[in-house]
Amino acid sequence: MPFLPDFSFYNAIVYIFKGTSLTVALIVGSMLTGLLVGLPMAAAQVYGPRWARYLVGLYVWFFRGIPILVLLFLFYFGIFGVVERFLGEILGRKVGVPPFVATLATLGLTSAAYQSQIFRGAILSLHQGQYKAALSLGFTRVGALAHVILPQALRVAIPAWANEYSILLKDSALAYVLGTMEIMARIRQMVSITHMHVPFYVLAGLIYYALTWMGIRALKRLEERTRIPGLGTADAGGGANDRAA
């Protein structure tokens, strides 16, 4: 341990909080990876040809069916193991994929599976005539998605996305198994030095609680700021609204 000779609780807590930035980077990175991969998958599953829908279904089925812990090991030793060996042979020297990268890829690609279903539901909740109307105005299929469907689907998806954030945040606590020095890895180091289980795990719980709260709150703000006037609340309709039957 880096400071065994002069261990103090102050140092321990500073050390743990430094791991928080790694956790945050992991979450932001994997949420964005999940968004960038999950969004096209959702669009493909709703509007794509049969083979594309089948492939997305297969992807989702794979990632949803396996525990995150197993996926982390599979990616690290399996896929990245092969990548390391392959790159090593090409470059003629030993190549190591950092645990952070392996963790981010695993969490991001797993989240993509879940997020694709969030966005699929959001797209399907929209009035589909809008897509047709966009095509009738001369939009390409991609243009109709980008300018009409996705701006609305993303808004609808925010509450479910907040859910996915809180789940992913807690899944990230497993990253320590690959040696990513995030919150949980550092907590466990401190526990093994001090043998004080409860105080450090309480601290871990508090940090995760704070991160969850901040993220959810930020997303709630985003939801309110992007709300479409007249839509999105149970008592919808500002003024002369008569949604024709």
Add this chain to the structure above:
Amino acid sequence: MTGRPEGSPPGAAGPPLMEARNITKILGGKLILDDVSLSLNRGEFKVLIGPSGSGKSTLLQCVHFLLIPDGGDVLLEGASAVEMGHKNVCAFRREIGMIFQDFNLFDHLTARDNVAIALRKVKKVPKAAAMARAMGELERVGLADKAGLYPAQLSGGQKQRVSIARAMAMEPKLMLLDEPTSALDPELIGEVLNVIANLARGGMTMLMVTHQIGFARHLVNEINFMEDGRIIERGHPEALLADPASRTATFCSRLSELTGNQ
């Protein structure tokens, strides 16, 4: 087809603006359109009527190539949609406007942005010009004061007028209207029909599916009666409706009995 006399449309000389040739469409294993042909000269206003399920909406969508016909072709000013191919189908659609029964406004955009977005993103008109054009179109349908409102804040009649403004902003050569007033409360129908009548008087070429026969008979050049995927009668409204034996006249009198319209 019972070969009823054609009304004499304006500008009948020269090639038609739009010509749908032998359109066939199969949906879910069922023959929805069976070798339908229809043409419109510039400035003509024609109406499609017929029982539900007869293929009227499908025909409009095939003319627009929103649905690709299984057989036949659509020519717009002589240019064939089939020959254009998949890649240019967007360019073909851009030339034709479509008004839908349930408006299909973009829920996340204000009335003005609904009208401006295709100008900006499809025609690449600069933002300021697109916005000015959008305001002009909204003024034309009497909604300049609602430009900043979102669809959920508009009445059904206002939504449909915005959707007409949105289509008109693209300067279509042909306008297709698919039961534009069917989803409206009775007291809101008039404002939409007024806008459509103004378009007709302005010389817009239009093909409309409607059951508002009282409105249509004084404005349109031709009624096309559809049944089971075919146009079985076509002719000038006065001629068709005056003939008590025509399928159109029986259908319309049954409609009026139901709705209490003339």
